[in-house]
Amino acid sequence: MIARVRDELVTINGETMTKYELAVRSVIAQTVKSGKPRDLKVLLDLLGQYGAMPQVEAAEEARAQGQAVAQKLMDYFNKTNDIDPLDATAVDRLNELETRLVLGCAHCGPKLRDNWKTADYRARLERYGGSSIHKSVLNSRPEGKSG
Template structure:
């Protein structure tokens, strides 16, 4: 095949494996200069997209978010780990997946489930031996501290305790185990503070 002369007039010959210099790639130049670069999906959008995907569980369709919350609540009830629900809610809120309203609603549901579990333990252990009762009381206190440490659960529980229905139950002596532990601890703190601020006789 005859070689063509370079129109630029230099000694560079155009031929097989020798394209014109004007059409050659410059070092560092991409071969697809006009292509659109694929956008990187932000973490919050990626998490939201995945959690909103539907799955089928026992013939019932639900979002992955609903499934995760359901499984976490079930583990909280069976295993006594309310902090799992707290961690889940904080992770979802951190990535902007859940609005504050959604998070508060999920926290309310989780708090109700956790309170029901604590109440069941309390009633089941009424006839237990003193050591078991003491261990149960300590567990109730620890769970109460975990739930009240949740930025969503604590305000919801405090508002719940102010409702007329709840106050009516209080008059009949029906206080939840969590409120008993929380209010008892707060009362002790107030008494200690009053005691520390009492005037002392200096002799």
């Protein structure tokens, strides 16, 4: 029931929003007026307990938490293996430079791009990910573009 109500749209003063957003706005307004932040916490806890957090927000929160964990792991790995983060940045810049050089070559660039289109390469890409050059190209493109 909470999920259904959460996603139901209402129009207030010409502005369309979900009932979830309306409830949060109302409680925030009441919290500001009354000075009782406990009310907002109760609402958010209730909605969180029953999975009422919108999926986009939940996905973003999970992604951010995953990135934080990954960063902590990398920091620990770098510290225990005496790796300077500046060295990693320098290697990344070197990879980008080499990528531009290889792809800019009139002979190598087209052959490499053709190789990326083969069924064998696509299968390996699905199983293991691409080469460092391919990853560098993908990371340098605007979102949504593939190569």
